[in-house]
Amino acid sequence: MLKIEDLHVKIGEREVLHDINLHIKEGETHVLMGPNGSGKTTLLRAIMGFGGLDVTEGQIIFKGRDVTRLPIQERAKLGMGMLFQRPPTIAGLKLGKLLAVTSGDRAGMVTEYSRFLHMDTFMDRAINLGFSGGEIKRSEVLQLMVQQPDFVMLDEPESGVDLENISLIGTAIARLLEKDVHIVNRKKSGLVITHTGYILDYLDADYGHVMCDGAFRCHGNPREILRVIKTSGYKECLACQKV
Amino acid sequence: MPEGIERMEDLSPRDKERLTQTGLEVGMKNRSGSFFQVDQEIRQIAALEEGIEVLSIQEALAKYRWLEDYSWKLVKKEKDQYTRFVADQPDPRGFVVIAKKGSRTVFPLQTCLFLAKTPVQHVHNIIIAEEGAELHLISGCASASYTKTGSHIGVSEFYVGRNARITTTMIHNWGDEISVFPRSAARVEENGVFLSNYVCMQPVRKIQMSPVADLAGKNSVARFSSIVVCTSGSHMDLGSVAQLSAEGASAELVTRAITTGGTIISRGMIEGKTRHTKGHIECKGLILKDGIIHAIPEIKGDVVDTELSHEAAVGKIAKDEIEYLMSRGLDEEVATSTIIRGFLDVKIAGLPESLQNQIDAAIDSAEKSGF
Numbered sequence: 167m168l169k170i171e172d173l174h175v176k177i178g179e180r181e182v183l184h185d186i187n188l189h190i191k192e193g194e195t196h197v198l199m200g201p202n203g204s205g206k207t208t209l210l211r212a213i214m215g216f217g218g219l220d221v222t223e224g225q226i227i228f229k230g231r232d233v234t235r236l237p238i239q240e241r242a243k244l245g246m247g248m249l250f251q252r253p254p255t256i257a258g259l260k261l262g263k264l265l266a267v268t269s270g271d272r273a274g275m276v277t278e279y280s281r282f283l284h285m286d287t288f289m290d291r292a293i294n295l296g297f298s299g300g301e302i303k304r305s306e307v308l309q310l311m312v313q314q315p316d317f318v319m320l321d322e323p324e325s326g327v328d329l330e331n332i333s334l335i336g337t338a339i340a341r342l343l344e345k346d347v348h349i350v351n352r353k354k355s356g357l358v359i360t361h362t363g364y365i366l367d368y369l370d371a372d373y374g375h376v377m378c379d380g381a382f383r384c385h386g387n388p389r390e391i392l393r394v395i396k397t398s399g400y401k402e403c404l405a406c407q408k409v
Numbered sequence: 410m411p412e413g414i415e416r417m418e419d420l421s422p423r424d425k426e427r428l429t430q431t432g433l434e435v436g437m438k439n440r441s442g443s444f445f446q447v448d449q450e451i452r453q454i455a456a457l458e459e460g461i462e463v464l465s466i467q468e469a470l471a472k473y474r475w476l477e478d479y480s481w482k483l484v485k486k487e488k489d490q491y492t493r494f495v496a497d498q499p500d501p502r503g504f505v506v507i508a509k510k511g512s513r514t515v516f517p518l519q520t521c522l523f524l525a526k527t528p529v530q531h532v533h534n535i536i537i538a539e540e541g542a543e544l545h546l547i548s549g550c551a552s553a554s555y556t557k558t559g560s561h562i563g564v565s566e567f568y569v570g571r572n573a574r575i576t577t578t579m580i581h582n583w584g585d586e587i588s589v590f591p592r593s594a595a596r597v598e599e600n601g602v603f604l605s606n607y608v609c610m611q612p613v614r615k616i617q618m619s620p621v622a623d624l625a626g627k628n629s630v631a632r633f634s635s636i637v638v639c640t641s642g643s644h645m646d647l648g649s650v651a652q653l654s655a656e657g658a659s660a661e662l663v664t665r666a667i668t669t670g671g672t673i674i675s676r677g678m679i680e681g682k683t684r685h686t687k688g689h690i691e692c693k694g695l696i697l698k699d700g701i702i703h704a705i706p707e708i709k710g711d712v713v714d715t716e717l718s719h720e721a722a723v724g725k726i727a728k729d730e731i732e733y734l735m736s737r738g739l740d741e742e743v744a745t746s747t748i749i750r751g752f753l754d755v756k757i758a759g760l761p762e763s764l765q766n767q768i769d770a771a772i773d774s775a776e777k778s779g780f
Contacts, residue, residue: 216732238735239744248736254729258751267747268737292751313737 167192167317167355168213173224175212182208184381186224190317193352195343195369197388198359200377201400206359207251209377210319213357214248215241228317247315249306251322251359255294261305262289269312279311283338299326300335307338318342320358324365336368345370363392376403416453417445417521423554424523430611430774431549431580432767433519439763441514441545444504448527451502460512460542462505466533469505476505479535483566483594483623491562491590495531503532503563508542508573517545517578517764524552524559524587534565538573538601545761546575550589551582558586567595569603571626576604578764580771585612585642592618599626599655608768609645610638610775619648619676624658624686631660633677636753636768638775639700641670648676648705653686653715664692665753668700678707681715690719695726695752726752746776 168190175183183205190196198206212219213226215238226234233241265276280286283304294302303323310318323339324332340346344354345368358365366388374388376395383403384391394402414420417428417435425435437443437455442463445453456463470476486496495501504520524530538544550561561583569575575595583589597603603622622631633649651660662677679688694702708717726748734744753772756765 214736216736217728237741238732239738239740242736242738246736250733254727254733256730256733256748256751258754259747260751263751264734264737264747267739267743309737 167194167229168357169227170213171225171227173212173226174222175208176220176222177208177218181222182380183212186382188375188382190355190357192355193344193349194373195356195358195371197366197371197374198357198377199361199374199391199395204377205380206377207321208380210248210321210357210359213319214238214246242313242315245316247310247313247318249303249310249318249320249323251325253294253302253306255292257292257295259293260290261285261293264293265289265309265312268309272312272314276312279308283308283311283334300328300331303327303335304331307335307342310342311338316354318354318356320356320365322359322361324360324362332364336365339365340368343369363396366392376400378404414447414452414525421554424551427551427554427582428521428523428549430771431521431551431582432547432578432764432771433521433549437519439516440519441516442506442518444520445523446502446504446521446532447523448525448530449500449502454504458514458516460509461514461518461544462507462509463518464505466501466503466505466535469535476535479537479566479568480533483596483621484564484592488592492564492592495533495562495564498531501533503534505535506537506544506546508538508544510539511541513543514545515761517547517761520546520548522548522550522561522563524561524583525556527559529560529562531562532564534563535568536565536575536577537568538570538575540570541572542570543574545764546577547764547767548577548579549582550579552584552587556587557584560588560590563591565591565593567593567603569595569597569601569629571598572600573598574602576606576761576764578606578767579608580767581609581613581616582611583613586614588614589616590618591620593620595620595622595631597622597624597626597629597631599629601626601629603629603631605631605633605649606764606768607633607635607647608637608771610636610771612640613643613645615644617646619650621650621652622660623652623654624660625654627655628657629655630658633662634755635664635666635675636755636772637664637666637673639666639668639671639673641698641700643671645671646674646676648678650678651680651688653679653681653688654683656683656685658683659687661688662690663755665755666692666694666702667749667753668694668696668702669698670700672701672703674703674705676705676707677719678709679717681708681710681712681717684712684714686715688715688717690721692721693752694723695749696723697725697749750776
């Protein structure tokens with residue numbers, strides 16, 4: 167699904183991602199962990215193609231196609247989607263209007279999904295204007311469910327969300343990633359940034375990666391990595407000699 | 410003056426389209442009345458609902474002596490060179506609309522001022538909503554497709570009686586060498602509501618206006634909303650003034666301005682003259698191509714217990730908003746126009762659906778031409 171090879175990314179004059187290699191196969195969910203400011207969100211933004219970043223070396227291959235220089239919407243049309251940790255507020259643009267534009271021939275799903283995520287009363291509200299933390303995340307997940315991407319990037323889906331909403335969002339994301347489909351037939355892939363790991367209760371992630379200072383320090387079982395981080399913090403990762 | 414134009418239907422298809430863009434129903438469907446003036450000739454007057462009277466100003470002044478007390482009382486003849494010009498005309502033109510006590514019209518009354526050949530079109534209008542009456546006006550002002558130069562000077566005096574309501578929506582569709590100088594004022598009595606909406610998304614050489622609402626009655630309300638797109642070569646000096654003269658009066662002045670190369674001066678002034686009054690000015694501007702948006706909001710409080718505020722912001726479309734929509738699969742152009750459309754989408758409380766639809770249609774038409 168996604169293959170990143172020797173990726174180097176600069177913001178201005180400073181290199182912020184160094185030699186990133188990552189391979190996410192069809193049906194796999196990977197988890198990205200790391201301290202604040204380590205470059206996790208920057209990696210997601212580079213994969214999606216956002217401006218303000220300069221890919222100086224390496225390639226991003228998506229579904230066998232080099233998308234490194236492709237504009238954002240082309241990547242979205244190929245099947246990439248992203249849940250934003252802090253999406254912008256767009257005053258004047260109603261959530262319902264955006265969903266009508268993005269749903270295309272899946273318009274019928276909007277009602278079902280918006281009810282499922284308790285967002286059906288938000289259709290006439292400007293996107294994220296005055297939304298609570300949970301409402302922002304539910305709006306994000308709803309947009310992705312309507313968009314139906316094959317590869318979903320989730321930037322801290324549980325941050326700012328209460329326990330009840332985490333359950334709802336977790337269940338919705340599990341549907342988005344076809345966790346209800348047998349692994350052999352599962353097509354959807356994901357890359358999830360999490361600090362707490364709460365979301366993993368719903369996702370059964372396959373691989374975990376730890377990023378420190380813009381480079382991967384560790385790859386392995388996501389729950390095991392999380393357990394180490396929870397008990398010893400990231401200093402264990404930084405000191406780890408296995409890298 | 411063009412020959413053979415007796416009714417709006419007689420206009421060329423192109424000019425009919427120009428009128429439709431200003432919200433007019435050429436066939437007068439879903440309208441409570443109609444007034445059509447071409448240059449200085451009044452062509453059509455119709456009142457289609459009970460309780461509404463539409464007259465030319467000459468007829469009205471001859472018919473009702475009391476109207477003298479309403480003529481040139483809110484707008485002073487000597488206000489400026491334009492009002493003096495209109496006042497000096499021996500043969501005044503324009504219309505008088507009277508919504509009788511307690512009358513409520515569902516459909517708006519349309520007035521059309523069409524500039525075809527005359528160098529200067531001038532009108533003097535008086536609009537009265539008597540006690541408890543509700544009147545919705547849509548004023549479409551346009552020039553003919555073949556008219557390149559000219560001026561339009563319009564004096565309008567609005568009287569909103571006790572418990573009455575007037576909404577007036579003016580949509581302009583001029584040419585790039587036409588100058589426009591509306592001079593309007595309103596007086597709002599107790600519990601009266603005056604909603605004034607202005608939409609201009611097409612080129613104009615110069616437009617300059619600053620309507621004044623005097624909220625003279627207790628708990629009276631005024632709301633001015635302007636939605637404008639200013640193209641290169643256009644100069645729009647747009648303001649509105651609200652005087653909170655009675656207890657409980659409130660006013661709101663809302664502007665959404667986009668420049669694609671032209672100059673917009675957006676003025677707003679609210680004066681809190683009495684206790685227990687409230688006013689707010691909101692001006693948001695987007696500069697899409699190098700041009701000028703100069704927001705000048707003014708608030709002046711004269712007494713304790715008047716609450717006045719203003720907010721103004723001028724800038725460009727935020728890149729993160731465009732990229733956010735692109736990540737949902739929208740092309741950059743579509744993402745940009747979706748955001749601009751949203752920016753202009755000011756829902757005006759209390760506006761009948763048909764008038765809101767006309768405003769939406771004007772925005773749609775500007776969107777199609779790429780703003």
